Amino acid sequence: MGELKRTPLYDLHVELGAKMVPFAGYEMPVQYGLGVMKEHLHTRAAAGLFDVSHMGQVILGGASYEAIAGAFERMVPMDVLGLGEGRQRYGLFTNGAGGIEDDLMFANRGDHLFVVVNAACKEGDIARMRSVLEPGVTVTEITDRALIALQGPAAETALARLNADVAGMSFMDVATVALNGAECWVSRSGYTGEDGYEISVPAAEAEALSRALLAMDEVEAIGLGARDSLRLEAGLCLYGNDIDAGTSPIEAGLTWAIQKVRRAGGDRAGGFPGASRLFGDLAEGVARKRVGLAPQGRAPMRAGTQLFAEAEGGDAIGEVTSGGFGPTLNGPVAMGYVGSAQAAAGTEIFGEVRGKRMPVTVAKMPLVPANFKR
Amino acid sequence: MKFTEEHEWLREEDGLIVVGITDHASEQLGDVVFVELPETGTEVTKDEEVCVIESVKAASDILAPIDGEIVEVNDAIVEDPGKVNEDPMGDAWFFKIKAADPSQMDDYMDEAAYKDFIG
Numbered sequence: 001m002g003e004l005k006r007t008p009l010y011d012l013h014v015e016l017g018a019k020m021v022p023f024a025g026y027e028m029p030v031q032y033g034l035g036v037m038k039e040h041l042h043t044r045a046a047a048g049l050f051d052v053s054h055m056g057q058v059i060l061g062g063a064s065y066e067a068i069a070g071a072f073e074r075m076v077p078m079d080v081l082g083l084g085e086g087r088q089r090y091g092l093f094t095n096g097a098g099g100i101e102d103d104l105m106f107a108n109r110g111d112h113l114f115v116v117v118n119a120a121c122k123e124g125d126i127a128r129m130r131s132v133l134e135p136g137v138t139v140t141e142i143t144d145r146a147l148i149a150l151q152g153p154a155a156e157t158a159l160a161r162l163n164a165d166v167a168g169m170s171f172m173d174v175a176t177v178a179l180n181g182a183e184c185w186v187s188r189s190g191y192t193g194e195d196g197y198e199i200s201v202p203a204a205e206a207e208a209l210s211r212a213l214l215a216m217d218e219v220e221a222i223g224l225g226a227r228d229s230l231r232l233e234a235g236l237c238l239y240g241n242d243i244d245a246g247t248s249p250i251e252a253g254l255t256w257a258i259q260k261v262r263r264a265g266g267d268r269a270g271g272f273p274g275a276s277r278l279f280g281d282l283a284e285g286v287a288r289k290r291v292g293l294a295p296q297g298r299a300p301m302r303a304g305t306q307l308f309a310e311a312e313g314g315d316a317i318g319e320v321t322s323g324g325f326g327p328t329l330n331g332p333v334a335m336g337y338v339g340s341a342q343a344a345a346g347t348e349i350f351g352e353v354r355g356k357r358m359p360v361t362v363a364k365m366p367l368v369p370a371n372f373k374r
Numbered sequence: 375m376k377f378t379e380e381h382e383w384l385r386e387e388d389g390l391i392v393v394g395i396t397d398h399a400s401e402q403l404g405d406v407v408f409v410e411l412p413e414t415g416t417e418v419t420k421d422e423e424v425c426v427i428e429s430v431k432a433a434s435d436i437l438a439p440i441d442g443e444i445v446e447v448n449d450a451i452v453e454d455p456g457k458v459n460e461d462p463m464g465d466a467w468f469f470k471i472k473a474a475d476p477s478q479m480d481d482y483m484d485e486a487a488y489k490d491f492i493g
Contacts, residue, residue: 036430037405037456225404225430298408300428325407325430332408354426 007053008146008203024119026054029223036225040327047152048222056122057142060113079259098277099245107174146206151196154218171372193234235365242321250281289343292365293334300332301351377488390470400462403429406455411447440478442471
């Protein structure tokens with residue numbers, strides 16, 4: 001792995017007493033003094049500030065938005081051309097077999113596309129974008145900006161103190177906004193199931209902006225530990241756990257992210273990697289599906305837990321891909337893949353924990369209702 | 375009070391050995407969310423895995439520090455696992471063992487040695 005990289009907020013994390021751990025090649029805060037449980041609950045009750053600067057920020061430039069979007073549609077099964085200016089969308093890079101190479105956010109910022117990709121995948125993503133999109137589209141990795149997320153029901157109140165304009169943004173809007181004297185690229189989005197913002201801020205001004213937010217009563221610094229339990233309760237996929245190069249978006253329950261215009265019969269159907277597999281999955285159904293899982297006991301069912309249809313005997317029907325404790329649910333929570341026959345909400349199946357099969361109910365996701373500002 | 379390299383503590387009380395985990399262990403584990411305790415009456419041998427504790431981060435085994443019989447368990451920490459973080463050295467004990475050979479206690483560290491051990 002070599003030397004671990006640090007984000008522009010590293011010194012602040014250490015000063016705040018964070019426990020730093022290696023994550024995707026970076027030294028990142030897994031928790032602060034509050035601990036995972038209280039950090040999670042604070043985010044759902046007020047507002048949490050997350051450093052997500054390890055994620056990749058990329059600008060795609062070109063002759064026009066249409067030219068850039070048209071090219072980008074060759075990489076993702078999303079409607080990029082139809083995305084309005086100042087709007088953001090969730091996307092997936094697919095591969096030739098219809099698997100998922102990464103999940104991402106992309107935004108129409110007028111004359112360019114702004115793309116945010118996962119830290120662990122960013123080198124591969126950028127290489128792939130260069131190979132597919134250049135020379136017609138320029139691919140520029142943004143390395144001089146931090147990325148922070150302010151999440152929770154009090155995020156609007158807190159951020160609006162720095163610039164009232166952010167209160168007028170709706171879920172998935174993007175805008176350039178001056179915050180604490182810094183030119184920020186703000187989106188009303190996040191990955192916790194809560195209302196909130198993601199803020200790309202020049203690296204030199206990231207610490208001052210973070211301090212300004214942390215000085216507010218509503219805001220606490222939140223580590224990756226709580227980020228994981230928040231997104232798990234919200235039913236959101238962690239790339240590498242819940243989706244990967246072998247998972248089709250249809251199996252993963254991400255069909256909603258593939259707009260009709262790119263599906264069979266749509267005006268711009270196909271033209272992205274793995275289209276035939278995805279169209280086949282959509283037409284014929286899939287053998288396995290990602291589902292929410294609510295263990296009936298108190299024992300967490302962690303990633304790798306084998307799932308069975310019966311309390312005894314039989315082969316595994318699937319596996320937990322993310323699991324742990326959900327502080328908001330005050331109980332264990334998980335997600336994983338099961339055969340389509342067991343995928344209906346309410347189905348009782350069994351997870352094998354320490355050699356014992358424990359009952360677990362297939363549950364509708366998200367397990368904790370989302371709180372977005374639509 | 376004695377301490378093991380597995381970050382458990384043992385103390386004698388009314389002829390029984392009370393076992394729990396140390397402050398240091400509780401801090402390292404983070405928020406404890408699940409505790410499974412052995413059945414009373416179970417015969418255990420030293421270093422046998424007798425129960426499981428899960429924090430927000432991971433599952434860990436709790437070992438029997440000595441041979442003997444589990445005669446009492448602390449159901450309060452099953453009901454409210456957070457107690458293990460609040461008072462690991464006191465109210466949040468795990469189980470009491472009727473020791474087969476109390477001299478096994480002598481193998482373990484005293485408080486000063488344990489403090490050196492955890493640095």
